[in-house]
Amino acid sequence: MKSETVKTVILACLIGLSFLLTLAIWNYQPNIEPNDDNEEAMEAIFTNGEQETKKNIVQPFNVIYHLEGNEHTGYADKSKEKQLYEQMQSWSLYDFNTDYSGEGLQKYDSPYVELIFPTELPADIIADVFTVDETTSLPNSSFDRIYVSLNKDISERQVIFKSAQSDITISANIQNPEDEINEVLNTYNSGEESPIDYIPYEVNNDQVVYLPNKVDMKELAFRYRIIPIEPLKTVLFTNPSNVISAEEIPKVERFTDGDREMIYYDEKYMEFTDMVNSDITEENLEGTELLDQTLKFINDHNGWTSEGKYEFVLSELNQSSKTVQFRRVYSGFPVYKSNELSVISVTWNNQNIYKYSRPLIQLDDAYQVNKKTLEDVDSIISTLENSPEYKSKTILDVALGYKLEEGEFDQYFKLTPTWFIKDYSGWSEFIPLDQKVGGVHNAMGSN
Incomplete structure (x- = not known):
């Protein structure tokens, strides 16, 4: 057989084999379940968690009514404070004005109501939390107090936003002020049979805090549920399959991919650090931008794990450290003991998460209630002063x-x-004089 004929036969065989292999590839059906994008998304969220809005998480910790005769009172039922605040958020505010003279509050006579927030808030958040016209221009300022005049005869500037650390005030008018103010007064007068009296007490820098003279609070016991850690691995690590874990000491587990680490404490608390992102930059994040991206980050994995009478609300917005914190609140009262179990904290750097820590317990309804006797205000003031x-x-x-x-x-x-x-x-627990042994006992550490 001639060599040319052999080459032709071999070439024909190779072409035929190639054709058969191509058909086999086309017709091969691997036994793999189709990828379910929804299922993957579910793995990166808390199944019992929710999303939140700025309107809900930005809340005052105290509401004080300043009445005639130098009387300071408030609601015995803290849920009434939230009700009042939500009512105010529906008001239409207009004609904003900024006063830099420090005299913005001097014209305010009794009666008026004061809402006290736990942290400084950027002025432009007013447009997100309250009802204002979209064209409203707000100053580059901040506030942690809101004052609302309850004088039905006042014709303008019924609402004032002010920081305790600044003389700058931002004032606004209320649309239909007589109707809105009447509703506030009616709500207070008809819904509060036994108001709480508050005692003013001056602290650092001539700031005044208001101490409730008598509060009916009880010790409560709760069963709890553990929030699974698995969704956070998907959220916080670029490639979760590369994450390795080790138990360093009993009930403490460390997850790492070499660049990031997450410490898991007794299934109740976790703290994450991006070690590659540790070089602090000089980037300038505006307060509202910082809050927005933090809210989006937690919302993306349904990170709000509270319900019923307990919730997380904004407690710190620190632009210099680029840190936002949300504190656990029960029935309107903040939980200060143990940051690990009461605070969600997020710190940013280079537009990425640098640190993230949070509790991983979800409290169920209270099943036990005990009476609790608290120190009276006179004892508190006496200890602080002596x-x-x-x-x-x-x-x-x-x-x-x-x-x-x-x-x-x-x-x-x-x-x-x-x-x-x-x-x-x-924050630290107050220790009465008769319980002090060798100095102030700080039961909480830095909170």
Whole structure:
């Protein structure tokens, strides 16, 4: 057989084999389940979590009515405060004006209501939280107080936004002020049979805080559920399949991909750090932008895990550290004990998450209620003014809240009504004079 004929036969065989292989590839059906995008998305969210809006998470911690005769009162039922705030959010505010003279509040006579927020808020958030015209231009300022005149005869500037640290005031008119103010007064007069009296007390920098003279708070016990950690691995690590884990000490597990790490404490709390993103930059994030991107980040994995009488609300918006914190609140009272179990904290750098820490417990309904006797206001003031330890501190705030503690045998958590003091190191439990041993006992650390 000639060599040319052999080459032709071989070439024909190769072409035929290629054709058969091509048909086999076309007709091969691998036994793989189709990828379900929805299922993948579900793995990256908390199944029992929710999304939130700025209107809901930006809330005052206190509402004080300043009445004639130097009387300071408020609602015994804290849910009434939230009801009033939601009512105000529906008002139409217009004709905003900025006063830099420091005299914006001097014209305010009783009666008026004061809403006190736990952190400084950028002025432009007013347009997101309240009802204002889209063309309204707001100044580059901030506020942590809102004052609403309850004088039905006042013709303008019924609402004032002000920071306790600044003389700048932002004032606005209310559309149909007589109707809205009447509704506030009617709500207070008809819905509050036994109002709480507040005692004004001056703290650092001539700031005044208001201490409730008598509050009916009870110690509560809750069963709880563990929030699974798995969705956060998908959210926080670029490639979750590369993440390895190790138990460093009992009940403490460390997850890492070499660049990022997440520490998982006793299934109840986690803290994440992006070690590659640790070089602090000088980027300037505006307050509203910082809050917006934090809210979006938590919403993207349904990170709001509260329901019923407890929720998370904005407690700190720090532009210099690019940190946003949300504190657990129960029935309107903040939970100060143990940041690990009461605060969601997010820190940004280079437009990415640098640190993220949060509790991973979800409290069920209270199943046990015990009476709790609190120190009266006179005792609080006497200790602050006579204790050498407290006199040496710079007191920034005094508040009633709940102390969150694990119950016996790790079967439940309890909330105990407690007085708290804030200085530059954070919030700490108030210790009466007769319980002090060798100085102030800080049961919480820096919170």
